[in-house]
Amino acid sequence: MASQSQGIQQLLQAEKRAAEKVADARKRKARRLKQAKEEAQMEVEQYRREREVEFQSKQQAAMGSQGNLSAEVEQATRRQVQGMQSSQQKHRERVLAQLLGMVCDVRPQVHPNYRIAA
Amino acid sequence: MALSDADVQKRIKHMMAFIEQEAIEKAEQIDAKAEEEFNIEKGRLVQTQRLKIIEYYEKKEKQIEQQKKIQMSTMKSQARLKLLQVQNDLVSELLNEAKLRLIRIVADPGVYQEMLYKLVLQGLFRLLEPEVIIRCRQQDYILVEGVVRQAIPQYNTVSKKHVNVHLDVEMHLSMNSMGGVEVYSCDQKIKVSNTLESRLDLLAHQKMAEIRRTLFGANPNRKFLI
Numbered sequence: 001m002a003s004q005s006q007g008i009q010q011l012l013q014a015e016k017r018a019a020e021k022v023a024d025a026r027k028r029k030a031r032r033l034k035q036a037k038e039e040a041q042m043e044v045e046q047y048r049r050e051r052e053v054e055f056q057s058k059q060q061a062a063m064g065s066q067g068n069l070s071a072e073v074e075q076a077t078r079r080q081v082q083g084m085q086s087s088q089q090k091h092r093e094r095v096l097a098q099l100l101g102m103v104c105d106v107r108p109q110v111h112p113n114y115r116i117a118a
Numbered sequence: 119m120a121l122s123d124a125d126v127q128k129r130i131k132h133m134m135a136f137i138e139q140e141a142i143e144k145a146e147q148i149d150a151k152a153e154e155e156f157n158i159e160k161g162r163l164v165q166t167q168r169l170k171i172i173e174y175y176e177k178k179e180k181q182i183e184q185q186k187k188i189q190m191s192t193m194k195s196q197a198r199l200k201l202l203q204v205q206n207d208l209v210s211e212l213l214n215e216a217k218l219r220l221i222r223i224v225a226d227p228g229v230y231q232e233m234l235y236k237l238v239l240q241g242l243f244r245l246l247e248p249e250v251i252i253r254c255r256q257q258d259y260i261l262v263e264g265v266v267r268q269a270i271p272q273y274n275t276v277s278k279k280h281v282n283v284h285l286d287v288e289m290h291l292s293m294n295s296m297g298g299v300e301v302y303s304c305d306q307k308i309k310v311s312n313t314l315e316s317r318l319d320l321l322a323h324q325k326m327a328e329i330r331r332t333l334f335g336a337n338p339n340r341k342f343l344i
């Protein structure tokens with residue numbers, strides 16, 4: 001009965017092919033999952049790069065405005081200093097006159113609570 | 119004889135087809151599951167990493183804001199300090215000018231003598247001590263001697279007390295001093311400093327608030343100043 005063993009051979013081969021098909025599918029699945037990690041990584045990297053660019057531009061903007069602000073503050077300060085100087089110029093004679101007047105105005109007196117011992 | 123060869127072959131072919139079909143279905147199942155798990159895993163990974171990145175950059179961006187505020191505040195503080203420094207310098211300059219003018223004023227001997235008399239008398243009145251030491255500049259010694267002789271009787275009249283005045287010959291006020299006298303109790307523990315420098319300093323100190331107000335205007339930050 002050679003045909004019997006031939007049939008069995010055919011079935012065995014079919015089984016073998018079927019097992020290979022399933023094994024291939026399993027391999028594909030494993031690869032797909034690995035792909036998931038890789039693709040996720042790429043997307044995340046992309047996002048991170050975008051955020052970095054955004055952050056850098058924000059930082060640049062901040063530093064630029066910093067320069068402006070400090071110039072403004074300096075200018076305001078300079079104006080105030082000038083104001084103080086001119087104000088001092090205007091009033092110094094009056095202050096000097098008052099001050100010197102008081103220094104030279106010596107009033108020798110006994111203390112008002114001093115009681116002359118009888 | 120059970121089955122013919124043809125039948126057997128047919129049966130076998132059926133079985134082969136069945137086996138193959140089962141394998142195909144199983145493979146499809148596996149593929150579908152693979153796709154599903156792929157999406158879940160990728161989505162999960164992306165989400166968690168994204169959140170971390172967002173958190174990281176939000177923190178960094180907040181830091182930039184804080185830095186800005188800190189720098190602004192520092193700048194304003196420095197500006198304020200600078201203004202105070204300028205104010206201080208201007209007041210010092212004025213006081214120096216006052217000193218120079220004072221020196222000029224007392225260069226007139228008549229004026230100076232009159233002032234010395236009052237300064238000595240004031241010193242005596244402040245101390246009310248029976249024994250007193252007077253210290254002056256070396257160049258004023260003779261002038262002060264004369265002035266003391268005039269002051270003593272006046273002191274006696276007003277205070278009804280006696281006083282013994284010694285002029286210090288061992289120690290004098292510095293030659294560079296502007297003038298005036300220092301009056302001490304006999305043990306030198308009590309001192310009345312009636313030098314011109316002392317008077318100017320004392321006055322400047324006491325009048326400082328008013329001086330600043332006159333020179334620079336009222337301080338807009340004070341709410342309760344009348």
